[in-house]
Amino acid sequence: MPDAVRVLAVSDETSDALLARLDQVRSARLILACGDLPFGYLEALINALEAPAIFVPGNHDPDLSGYGLSRAGLTLRAGLPAMAPWPDGAVNADVGIVNVAGLRIGGLGGCRRYSDGPNQYTERQQALRALRLRVSARRRSLGHGGVDVLLTHAPPRGIGDGDDPAHRGFGALHGLVRALRPTALLHGHVHPYGRRTGTGLLHGAAVLNVTGWHLLDIRPGAGVTELLPGRLGGGYGDAR
Numbered sequence: 001m002p003d004a005v006r007v008l009a010v011s012d013e014t015s016d017a018l019l020a021r022l023d024q025v026r027s028a029r030l031i032l033a034c035g036d037l038p039f040g041y042l043e044a045l046i047n048a049l050e051a052p053a054i055f056v057p058g059n060h061d062p063d064l065s066g067y068g069l070s071r072a073g074l075t076l077r078a079g080l081p082a083m084a085p086w087p088d089g090a091v092n093a094d095v096g097i098v099n100v101a102g103l104r105i106g107g108l109g110g111c112r113r114y115s116d117g118p119n120q121y122t123e124r125q126q127a128l129r130a131l132r133l134r135v136s137a138r139r140r141s142l143g144h145g146g147v148d149v150l151l152t153h154a155p156p157r158g159i160g161d162g163d164d165p166a167h168r169g170f171g172a173l174h175g176l177v178r179a180l181r182p183t184a185l186l187h188g189h190v191h192p193y194g195r196r197t198g199t200g201l202l203h204g205a206a207v208l209n210v211t212g213w214h215l216l217d218i219r220p221g222a223g224v225t226e227l228l229p230g231r232l233g234g235g236y237g238d239a240r
Helices: 016-020 039-049 123-140 172-180
Strands: 005-011 030-033 053-055 067-070 073-076 090-092 096-100 103-108 149-152 184-187 199-202 205-209 212-219 223-228
Touching: 005 039, 005 184, 016 039, 030 039, 039 053, 039 090, 053 103, 090 096, 096 123, 103 123, 103 172, 123 172, 149 172, 172 199, 205 223
Parallel strands: 005 030, 030 053, 053 090, 103 149, 149 184, 184 205
Antiparallel strands: 005 212, 067 073, 096 103, 199 205, 212 223
16 A cells, blocks of 8 residues: 655645644645645745645636746747746646656646636536546556546535535536546635535545645545644544
8 A cells, every 4th residue: 555645735725823833734745735825825835844836726826827848848838938927846737747745646727717817617618628637647647547636726516615606616527536536636715714624525536625724644545634624623534
């Protein structure tokens, strides 16, 4: 059985208390961010923990779709070299696959379209983006196509989402989880506002709302254990 990877998962809400007491999460090997956080906050966590960060954009983040990777490094869509607007040590996993710290991570950012803002998609648009991610996963894994963690901003439809247009989840995530077989789907976007956030299961994957901050042990193919639930209280226990 593979070893568990200790992860600091963050989304949507900054925490001055966390920054003041980082000793409680010092054991994290990786930061996973589900969107709607200032890049300065992510940079502070990266520098303090000396750990890489993998993120997907949320609906309150800037449009990052014009950036791409080439052999020369980060480029704009026109092919010109560019400096990333996100901090050093962070990787945008939106519609992509990242292998880091012993985990294979797939990312799909954004939420349901409710305005003219960035990183918002109709169900059909997100379904096409999910298909691109599935194709990328198959190519990167020589046909196996699985991931350990699926990092999203919005939740799946019907699991921890809301009924208002801005907070409805994506039905496309159901098929994506079935295809990629992650141990866990981590998301934000839905603010519990102090209420306990439960866990759901989707085709065997634990679905966790990580708004705020949460210290997790993720064991690929086995389960997720929450060690510290941040300021929201409650806990996920062992989701298998």
